[in-house]
Amino acid sequence: MKLKEVKFIMEKRILGKTDFQVSVVGFGGIPAQRLNEEQVLELLTEAYDQGMNFIDTARGYMASEELIGYALEKLGRDKFYLATKSMDKTYKGIIEEFNQSLSFLGTSYIDLYQFHNIKTFKEYDQIMSDYGAYKAVKELKEQGKIKEIGITSHSKEVLDMAIDTGLFNTIQYPYNAVETQGEELFKKAKANNIGVIVMKPLAGGAIGKGEIAIRYILDNPNVSVVIPGMDSISQVLQNARAGIDRRAMTEVEKERLAKEASTLGAEFCRRCGYCLPCPQEIDIPSNFLMEGYYTRYNLQDWAKERYGAMSPKASDCIECGICETKCPYDLPIRKMLKDVVEVFN
Template sequence: MAKMTLGRTGLTVEQNGFGALPIQRISKEEAVRLLRRAQEGGMTYFDTARAYTDSEEKLGAAFAGMRDKVVIATKTMAQTAHAFWDDLHTSLRLLGTDYVDVYQFHTPSFCPRPGDESGLYDAMLEAKRQGKVRFIGITNHRLDVAHEAIDSGLYDLLMFPFSYISSEKELAVADACLEKGMAFVAMKALCGGLITNSAAACAWVAQHQGVLPIWGIQRERELDEFLSYLPTPPRLDDKLRAVIEQDRRELEGDFCRGCGYCMPCPQGIKINSCARASVMMRRAPAINFLSEEGQAMMKKIEDCVGCGQCAAKCPYGLDTPALLQRNYQDFKEVLAGKPL
């Protein structure tokens, strides 16, 4: 098994983590079985969030009586100190524990600091003083917030998108964390399903010192793939390099990462699905955009009034209204039986 230390936290974990967002989509019984299999197979880092509906409750049920065998990270989207405490106490209750190993501010639009008007960081410090939080983290998609968090010295861990189709500026974030002794957790290492070769993704991430990827898992076959990589990690050979280069050619340029920062749309358009329909239909055909529900979702693009709210909020600077229209045109062609 490949072990790694999470920066200055000193926490030692298996070099592949479990992302528990997808388990909100399966039954509690299935989730508990999957989580226990992951732990028994060697995974030790489990990431969840208050925003992931019943994910925390499922982790609590899975790891009852074995708290010392896992590292648990969760998150709060609170905007005030009062909401922070509500979220933390709810998370502790659902997780069945009296402390969280890593408590993270979940994709804030700013970098919480001591003494700011939100009171969030001061609440986090008090929670740490009380022993309810061991280490302080932050997650984000925005480069400016990520770098501010790194430079501040206030955070033990940053979670940020990191994959082999990330830009050079995004990849540099991991190096900056390493230089500061800050733990770096890679989210979206499969780029929200756009990367379909998990061996290539795993081998590529493993080249980067100090990077812990968390893999979103909801199916047994997905877990089996990642567990198989623990004793025998995939090697970045010529075959996998060719896969990576092909993916980079196909995915270069403007594409939606599905982060959801642009939401909600005032017209009710599910932007973070609709704006990536073209590439998902090419690379993940199991996602049925042509179902009755999928067609209704895509047809909502016709309601776009071009207000630009989504583009203004996109951390990647995309012209989201134009991207929606291009995806809708592709969708209509596929609906008419034309290949993409």
């Protein structure tokens, strides 16, 4: 697929201590796993044409790396800064994961390699131990296979400590109109010249006003790049517009976004997918999504029809609780699935 000459001017920001001049809106790679090769190629072609030059994926995102690798082979590896990550915490394990990433992505190097979803200080200590993952990643960097090292977490405390070490050039953390607890963390990162990558900009799809939600995030000068997941051309265009048309939010837009955010509270699914797979094969995030359509977006008939077609669904939960041990937000998933059943029964 032939690339057009980039005609849109998207704002760029320097990613911390790196020399990467990244588009303020990047391509989040989680939803790519639901698509095929040609669809991902089409999305990344449009993303580039809209001025995006940063891709974030992960070894744990199923087929995402392989699909993105196919697209990069067609478009040219040099068109994007490429970030991926691994949840492995051991020296040997992360080298194996890294080599898999290189193979799937069809590249000889990774621009930004991140330790993925470090939940606790114990996990952090594990990657920093004598036989831990950091030693391996540092060696790969010395070999030129990795340009920069970053860390992602849903724990503000872990990232606060990681900033103090000076060992990471980027952090990745959730931030949106509902979850603003990272603002002081971002300020500290900027003061230490550490790049800030924002995940969950739409609170896992719970916030429907995409362009406004991203503009809200980009109004924070401490944010380097926001990485909304995208699985359609319309999403690419909407998300890119937030980085191209950098006008200030109006009071009306702020009120609309605040009103939507206020309906969510703290107990809502961000659709990160870490709870999966469910032993009963329930698509847990999709059940919560249908409930949201029913209760928040006045789509009762549409949501009820689609929930009814799910098999298995929330009513098939046996309350084993495995999902709750994997949720980075410590959500009471079993209770929330019961609430879904109540809504649709």
